[in-house]
Amino acid sequence: MATEGVVRQHQLVHRLYVDHQGWLNGWFRRQLGCTQKAADLAQDTFVRLLAKGNGLDAIHEPRAYLHTIARGLLINHWRRKQIEQAYLDVIALQPEAVAPSPEEQALVIETLMQVDAMLARLPAKVRQAFLLSQLHGMTYATIAIELGVSERMIKKYMAQAMLHCLTLLEDE
Incomplete structure (x- = not known):
């Protein structure tokens, strides 16, 4: 019985994807000016829907609902870019010998994102x-x-x- 609910939710997400993915991708593309990042964020929007679980059949305005999720993802994207740029600006001032590796940079940026979310x-x-x-x-x-x-x-x-x-x- 629980499986039927999961199948139903996946069908609803699939229907929303088929009906609105192109529009959503275009909206992200206009906001970002980058086809690849637009596609990534559009996919992330539908992943959020899948993670939501129940309640998708109660959506009466799918584009408005998708736009709300997409807007949140876009804000998170811009915030991350600001944090990354601030961190990279600080690193650029350091001598090359003490510059962290790309892996260390990724870990620091992820930690900074967590601190930013906590402070928010x-x-x-x-x-x-x-x-x-x-x-x-x-x-x-x-x-x-x-x-x-x-x-x-x-x-x-x-x-x-x-x-x-x-x-x-x-x-x-």
Whole structure:
């Protein structure tokens, strides 16, 4: 019985693929200007549908639904490109002898993506306080002035950020 549900979901995804893959691929191509990356992201969109499992038969506006998924993938793509470029800019400033291997670069970029995703889940002021403390070495008093809140609030923000980091480490 569960197998019938899986078969039904695969049929729905196949139908959506047949009906909308060309449109979706074209949309990505216009956004990116790259045929190969457009095809990759279009495929990723349908992989997300497969991973979703149940509920696909409740989609009444397939293009709007696909566009929502595609937009999220595109935002993730652009964000990754920004992070990669920032990292590559830093590497370019290093002497060639200390430059990491391509494998090490890929690992660092993946880690940076995970950190970015973690930070994105924090409330804005908590994230800002955490970054000012950890990246800029600012004191809590200075951060409080910068953010226009009390030093006590900065301590709460930092505790919240640290707790968030710890829960993420436990989830791994």
